Amino acid sequence: MGTTRTDIEDACDWQGKPLDCAVCERRALREEGHCRLGHACAHDRYARRIDRFFRWNPQLAKDYLEHPYFETRAVAAKHVELFFLPRLLGDADETVRQSVAQRLPVNSKHFKSLLRDPHREVRIRVAERLEARELIGLIDDPDYFVRQIVARRLPQGMLVKMMHDIDPEVRKVVAQRVSGEWLPAMANDRETNVRLAAVRRMDPGQLKQLIKDPDWQVRYEVASRLDVAELEPMRADPDPAVHELVAQRFAGQCKENGLPKAS
Structure with a gap:
């Protein structure tokens, strides 16, 4: 799909200023077809256009890791070589750290340092990627959705540690997966949805207690x-x-x- 007149007229930087290719440090790329105003530009305000620029020019991503616009840094982090990512662990914007969490090797110390990231969206990415046996470090996470992911992925034998989670949706996930020997206990939960999840997995011979x-x-x-x-x-x-x-x-x-x- 080509660039329209509207795209070009709409091409502004992250501060809302119209983009001018004539003063861009990458203007030579335009002549080579490696960037296009309103379509593929590292300075555009729209992430999809920034992403297209780095897909066309991945070797340049490392030069934008300290760009003042968080979207530019976040998109650059998706294309830069892995060994550049640790420098972004302390980035002020969680969107950038999310990009880092999506790409760092899960067994690296840098990835594991994100277990205690202050923003839930970063920890959600960590919980989705962390090896199941290591999720125990997130069972007490302050965010209920992070704990839900943990409950879905944690090895069954460890789920007993989450039976009394403060959030009913987390306990419901536990009831759907926990070993059968713990189901009668979960069938006494104060929340209906948790009890239902347990009852649906219990053997008929265990149900009399719930009539x-x-x-x-x-x-x-x-x-x-x-x-x-x-x-x-x-x-x-x-x-x-x-x-x-x-x-x-x-x-x-x-x-x-x-x-x-x-x-």
Whole structure:
């Protein structure tokens, strides 16, 4: 797709000033077809145009790591040779550090130093890339979404350490993955969605303890999977949907056994 007149007219730097190729330090590149106003320019305010410039000229990325515009530094970090990245670990802008976190080798000390980055978006990138066995260092992260990622990726045997996380969405993820022996404990969680996640993974023989759960959704799940021989106490469930399901299951058993349906 070519550059339009609108693109050229819209070409401004990060401070909103119109770009002038005649005074650019890279003006020779234009004649060689390695940059284009409004399309591929290291000084443009739009990240996609900056990125296009560095894709065309990756060897120049290292020269822009101290550029005053954070987008220019962040995009340059995506194209620069890896050994230049450590100098950006202390960059003032989290977007730049995110770019660094996306590219540093996960086993490097520099990458692991980002475990305690002050910005959640950087730690999210770290949590997504860090080797699973090393995620233990993030189970107490102050941000709930970072901990959710940890709960999704942490080895199952370590999930017990997150069963009592303060955030219900994190505990829900734990309930969806934790070893079966811990499910009865999670089925007593104060949050309905956590209990549901646990109940859906429990063996039918473990569900009897939940026939009096305070939430009808949990009781409905129990009624749908509990052995019919254990269902009698649920005939009088106060919720219409649960009550109807129990009746249907008893009726189905009677039909299978050739017995008259219960009234």
